[in-house]
Amino acid sequence: MVHKAQHEITAAFETKQAELLEVEERAVNSLKQAIAEDPDDAVQWHQLGLHNLCTREFKKSQKYLKAAVARFKECGCAWSNLGISLQLLEEPSQAEAVYKRALALATTEQAHAIFSNLGNLYRQQKQYERAKAMFTKSLELQPGYAPAFNNLGLVFVAEGCWEEAKYCFEKAFQADPLLDVAKSNMIKAGSMSRLCDGLSLCHIQD
Numbered sequence: 001m002v003h004k005a006q007h008e009i010t011a012a013f014e015t016k017q018a019e020l021l022e023v024e025e026r027a028v029n030s031l032k033q034a035i036a037e038d039p040d041d042a043v044q045w046h047q048l049g050l051h052n053l054c055t056r057e058f059k060k061s062q063k064y065l066k067a068a069v070a071r072f073k074e075c076g077c078a079w080s081n082l083g084i085s086l087q088l089l090e091e092p093s094q095a096e097a098v099y100k101r102a103l104a105l106a107t108t109e110q111a112h113a114i115f116s117n118l119g120n121l122y123r124q125q126k127q128y129e130r131a132k133a134m135f136t137k138s139l140e141l142q143p144g145y146a147p148a149f150n151n152l153g154l155v156f157v158a159e160g161c162w163e164e165a166k167y168c169f170e171k172a173f174q175a176d177p178l179l180d181v182a183k184s185n186m187i188k189a190g191s192m193s194r195l196c197d198g199l200s201l202c203h204i205q206d
Contacts, residue, residue, distance in 0.1 A: 027051075028048070028051060031044050031047055031048045031051070032048070035048065040071055041071070042067075042068045042069075042071035042072035042075060042078070043068075043072075045064050045065070045067040045068035045071060046064075046065065046068040046072075046075065046077070046078045046081070048064045049061045049062075049063075049064030049065035049067075049068055049078070049081060049082075049085070050065075050081055052064060053065075053081060053084060053085055053088075056088075058085050058088045058089045059089070061081075061085045062082065062085045062086065062089060065078055065081055065082040065085055066082065068082075069082060074105055075105070076102050076103075076105035076106040076107065076110050076114075077102075077110065079098055079099075079101050079102035079105060080098075080099065080102040080106070080110070080113070080114050080117065082098050082102075083095045083096075083098040083099040083102055083114075083117060083118075083121075084117060086098055087117070087120075087121050087124075092121060092124070092125060095121055096118070096121060099114055099117060099118040099121065100118075102114050103115070103118070108141065111141055112137075112138045112139075112141040112142035112145050112148070113138070113142075113145075113147075115134045115135070115137045115138035115141065115148075116134065116135060116138040116145065116147050116148040116151060118134045119131045119132070119133075119134030119135040119138065119148070119151055119152075120151050122134060123151060123154060123155050123158070126158070128155050128158060128159060131151075131152075131155050132152065132155055135148045135149075135151055135152040135155070136152075139152075144171070144174075144175040145175070146171075146172040146173075146175040146176035146179050146182060147172070147179075149168045149169070149171040149172035149175065149182070150168065150169060150172040150179065150181060150182045150185065152168045153165045153166075153167075153168030153169045153172065153182075153185055153189065154185070156168060157185075157189065162189055162192045165185075165189040166186060166189040166190050169182050169183075169185040169186035169189055170186055172185075172186075173186055
């Protein structure tokens, strides 16, 4: 009975996965058909690039997003997503230039996310002061923006400032309780903070 139930659950899961893949394939084919009918439609190129970004096909994503910005040079969102694609392909110089282009075109509602992405790029390059400046700007524009708080916390981790890191992760988790990485980082930073406090006490006692 148990084996039968497990088999039925597995079969149902595999069927659901197959259905999702079929829906996804149809959506991608629709985008490609729309592009074939109107190659100058920047929106469709952007959507296709975004899809490939989400499926971690970064080379394809870069190709489609470049096509999008070539057709609509004033689209801040497309430039920002192209920056993400370049960053994930480990092309930091190009990514930085593209993020700055995105910022020049961004609306107030978009800028905070781009500042956070640029800060993350600087963090990965170990340019911590520049990274902090970008995250601070992001939080000025959008107080409580969870990704900026989380990434700022990672800068403090790199600098060994555990209390500051813990505070940032707590703020990120409060702002977005569904951001699992913030919760995980908060727990780790708290543990490291307590460990460092304990080591300091041991050192004083010695």
